[in-house]
Amino acid sequence: MKAFNYNINPARIVFGEGRTSEVAAEVARLQAGRALVITTEAQQADGEKLLGELGSAGVALFCGAVMHTPVEVTAAALEVQRAHECDCLIALGGGSTIGLAKALAVRTGLPQIAIPTTYAGSEVTPVLGETENGVKTTRKADTILPKVVIYDVLQTLSLPPQVSASSALNAIAHAAEALYSQEANPIITLMAEEGIEALVRHLDAILADPQDIEARTMAQYGAWLCGTCLGTVGMAIHHKLCHVLGGAFNLPHAETHAILLPYSLAYNAEAAPHAMRILSRALGVEDKPWMALYDMLRRLGLPTSLKAIGMPEDGIERAVELSLQARYWNPRALEAAPLRRLFQAALTGDAPAAF
Ligand code: NAD
Numbered sequence: 001m002k003a004f005n006y007n008i009n010p011a012r013i014v015f016g017e018g019r020t021s022e023v024a025a026e027v028a029r030l031q032a033g034r035a036l037v038i039t040t041e042a043q044q045a046d047g048e049k050l051l052g053e054l055g056s057a058g059v060a061l062f063c064g065a066v067m068h069t070p071v072e073v074t075a076a077a078l079e080v081q082r083a084h085e086c087d088c089l090i091a092l093g094g095g096s097t098i099g100l101a102k103a104l105a106v107r108t109g110l111p112q113i114a115i116p117t118t119y120a121g122s123e124v125t126p127v128l129g130e131t132e133n134g135v136k137t138t139r140k141a142d143t144i145l146p147k148v149v150i151y152d153v154l155q156t157l158s159l160p161p162q163v164s165a166s167s168a169l170n171a172i173a174h175a176a177e178a179l180y181s182q183e184a185n186p187i188i189t190l191m192a193e194e195g196i197e198a199l200v201r202h203l204d205a206i207l208a209d210p211q212d213i214e215a216r217t218m219a220q221y222g223a224w225l226c227g228t229c230l231g232t233v234g235m236a237i238h239h240k241l242c243h244v245l246g247g248a249f250n251l252p253h254a255e256t257h258a259i260l261l262p263y264s265l266a267y268n269a270e271a272a273p274h275a276m277r278i279l280s281r282a283l284g285v286e287d288k289p290w291m292a293l294y295d296m297l298r299r300l301g302l303p304t305s306l307k308a309i310g311m312p313e314d315g316i317e318r319a320v321e322l323s324l325q326a327r328y329w330n331p332r333a334l335e336a337a338p339l340r341r342l343f344q345a346a347l348t349g350d351a352p353a354a355f
Pocket residue numbers: 040041042043066067068069093094095096097099117118119120121122123125126127128129155156157158159160163167230253254
């Protein structure tokens with residue numbers, strides 16, 4: 001076994017059906033008593049319900065979270081926090097909502113409770129991406145990490161089936177890249193394999209019946225493990241390329257991950273054979289795990305090309321250029337010609353090759 005370092009982020013995980021009802025007790029455990037609930041406009045009714053569950057510990061609701069955490073929205077939420085003298089933050093939602101709570105936490109030092117409603121995994125990472133003047137920057141700090149995460153399957157039942165599938169593939173991308181991360185270690189590898197398996201085994205059941213509590217519970221368990229991989233070890237080419245595409249062409253986050261993952265993995269296949277073996281085992285295939293993911297996307301009825309989610313046909317050169325800037329660690333060097341072939345195939349949805 002190779003030498004490794006193992007650092008884990010400290011967080012309290014409260015997992016189980018209906019456990020949102022314990023939120024007031026969690027606020028008290030944090031020695032707080034004036035919570036600000038944060039969510040999106042679309043999830044306002046759920047936010048109001050949560051405020052009700054908090055009783056006297058729920059003092060304000062902010063329903064303005066949007067994608068990419070623009071600083072103007074953070075400023076508006078800060079005003080609400082200050083006006084109500086809130087002493088803790090509760091994010092009820094996906095990565096966008098949790099991103100806003102993180103942005104407030106890093107500015108105020110307030111503790112956060114995250115109640116995730118997608119599979120994106122942000123709730124277990126100390127990372128925050130924010131947008132100012134159209135530029136998205138990422139930072140990492142201990143104060144960004146939520147102190148408590150309540151994984152309550154009931155909060156995920158309303159996630160539409162297609163969104164659930166692309167969000168699950170977003171989670172799988174975290175675990176897949178953890179397998180060949182520069183900081184890979186045996187514990188994270190166990191979590192990655194278990195997380196991928198839990199998600200892929202239950203996706204069909206969720207698509208057939210989005211109210212299937214057992215399948216949803218297992219998917220949420222998988223998402224927690226995959227998110228922990230993201231929060232614990234460094235990522236590689238796939239996360240870099242998704243960041244580039246999201247920023248340059250404003251592509252939707254989860255779908256971009258879902259579409260690009262087979263291509264990123266094919267790019268790295270020869271440089272990371274051990275990771276590919278574990279990934280194959282987790283996906284239940286003999287070899288070429290990227291093809292299993294490529295086929296899965298089609299079987300699940302998700303968008304299958306970058307063009308379908310808004311990447312312009314003449315965007316490839318820009319994508320290559322941006323990907324080669326601010327180089328990211330990857331088991332295989334990032335080079336213009338193979339990257340160009342990768343983007344070309346992903347743009348049209350052609351099967352991934354050796355690039
Ligand atoms: P999202 O939070 O943007 O949610 C997408 C939409 O789905 C929103 O309108 C939301 O209200 C709705 N929604 C969420 N859960 C729902 C539910 N259960 N029922 C009905 N509707 C629901 O999507 P996301 O993919 O979770 O998050 C994407 C954002 O998170 C991106 O900005 C990404 O960069 C960020 N992110 C950050 C990290 C990190 O570690 N910092 C990790 C993953 C994602």
